[in-house]
Amino acid sequence: MDIAELKLELIAKIIATNDVVLLNRVKEIMDSYEPNTAVNEPTLAYEKTRFFSTEEQRRINLAVQQYENGECISDEEAQKEIQEWLED
Known part of the structure; x- marks a missing residue:
């Protein structure tokens, strides 16, 4: 299962639950999470900013x-x- 599929599965489970305790725990985890983009997500090798005249x-x-x-x-x-x- 790739990361996109995992995300969709988790979203579906969150939508399907009515368990407030579980939802609050998930929220706490997500709120305390500091992403490490160097590991999971590809970064752009080159990024150009366009400034308008x-x-x-x-x-x-x-x-x-x-x-x-x-x-x-x-x-x-x-x-x-x-x-x-x-x-x-």
């Missing part, structure tokens, strides 16, 4: 604001418009 961040913020204001169309609508443009 002032102009890029301004455009991102504008796009988010437009989305929040409902100033957008669905992908389906955009595809229809593109198809119409291509047909002309």
